[in-house]
Amino acid sequence: MLNLKETSEKIKTQLRRARYFWRKDYITPRNIVTVGGILMIIYFTGGALSMLSRNWSLEEKLSNLRLEKTRMEVEIETLELERQYYKSDEYKELIARTKQGKIAPGETMVTLPDNSNEAKSKYRETNETTRPYRSNFSRWIEFLFGLG
Numbered sequence: 802m803l804n805l806k807e808t809s810e811k812i813k814t815q816l817r818r819a820r821y822f823w824r825k826d827y828i829t830p831r832n833i834v835t836v837g838g839i840l841m842i843i844y845f846t847g848g849a850l851s852m853l854s855r856n857w858s859l860e861e862k863l864s865n866l867r868l869e870k871t872r873m874e875v876e877i878e879t880l881e882l883e884r885q886y887y888k889s890d891e892y893k894e895l896i897a898r899t900k901q902g903k904i905a906p907g908e909t910m911v912t913l914p915d916n917s918n919e920a921k922s923k924y925r926e927t928n929e930t931t932r933p934y935r936s937n938f939s940r941w942i943e944f945l946f947g948l949g
Contacts, residue, residue, distance in 0.1 A: 886892055897903040904910050942948055 894905075902910070
């Protein structure tokens with residue numbers, strides 16, 4: 802029993818000493834201020850990074866919206882020009898000639914038949930004769946020295 806009491810007293814003494822050394826060596830006003838400063842720096846850095854991230858995403862959204870606005874403006878301008886073209890006399894005349902077959906006074910309409918298969922095949926053929934394949938080196942020799 803005595804041994805248990807001594808052991809418990811030793812443990813209590815060691816705990817008191819440890820608490821004393823902790824208070825004396827580690828929990829000092831200087832260390833408290835240092836830890837508080839480090840925590841504040843971490844907090845403000847986190848806030849700054851959060852704001853930076855938010856600003857980055859907002860800038861990206863703004864850039865996308867500006868791009869979309871520019872694209873819409875170009876589309877509106879294109880549609881306006883198209884509308885003006887469809888209102889023009891040139892377009893009306895073109896439609897009258899192509900769709901309705903009308904002609905201007907003094908003109909005569911000439912209707913040509915579709916090309917025959919013989920005429921179509923004539924233009925598909927090429928009269929070019931193909932040269933046999935020659936390497937790049939042999940072409941340079943011919944170019945530089947006139948040999949070939």
